[in-house]
Amino acid sequence: MSKPRLIYFDAPVSRGEECRLALHLAGVDFEDVRIKMADWPAMKDRMPYGALPVLELPGSPPLAHCNAILVLIGSRHGLHPADDVEAARHLGMMQHVEDLRAVVGRTLRLGEEEKRIAREAIAADYLPAWGKYAERNITGGPFFGGAKLQVVDLKLHLAVRWFIGGKVDHIPATIFDGFPKLIAVHDAVRDHAGVKGWYARA
Ligand SMILES: N[C@@H](CCC(=O)N[C@@H](CS)C(=O)NCC(=O)O)C(=O)O
Helix, strand or coil: CCCCCCEEEEECCCHHHHHHHHHHHHCCCCCCEEEHHHHEEEEEECCCCCCCCCCCCCCCCCCCCCHHHHHHHHHHHHHCCCCHHCCCCCHHHHHHHHHHHHHHHCCCCCHHHHHHHHHHHHHHHHHHHHHHHHHCCCCCCCCCCCCCHHHHHHHHHHHHHHCCCCCCCCCCCCCCCCHHHHHHHHHHCCCCHHHHHHHHHC
């Protein structure tokens, strides 16, 4: 392996996409390895924790868990705070996004009726509370910590983008409308020149 490899499923979403975006914004020349679902069962047990994303760096053991990957990329390339307390505060918000994914992720494989009931409950209680706590902890603007995009912002963007597109059944696309700072982070990441560059690539 001569350059870093980011391994994830072949979709522009979630934990893998935020790592791809971080590598791209960091200016890292990496191999974007996209796994087809049909090939995954044979690979799963070879991954450090049986899941993706995984980052392989030349000369290092494979790294897993998206927040560990993001903190490493961010720390090396100025996309995560140098101050340890602020870095921990950013990591706290990154964990808040992982908590959200865990809750909604449990509904992904439910049958239709069970899914509707679970999602409507999440939309009524969990997501408004999640948004309230996210909003409360966004201290800067337009990004989480101020004027500069950092890896935490990529996670917040991906999390908000997941819902406001209106494609998550039984969850209104307006679910985060009451949280202007959260929406501002989403929009600022969407409009960031480097992020636009990623989506404009051939
Ligand atoms: N804690 C892990 C969670 C990883 C995870 O659940 N990844 C999902 C895709 S987003 C996955 O690999 N699913 C397939 C599987 O678990 O078999 C992280 O932060 O990266």
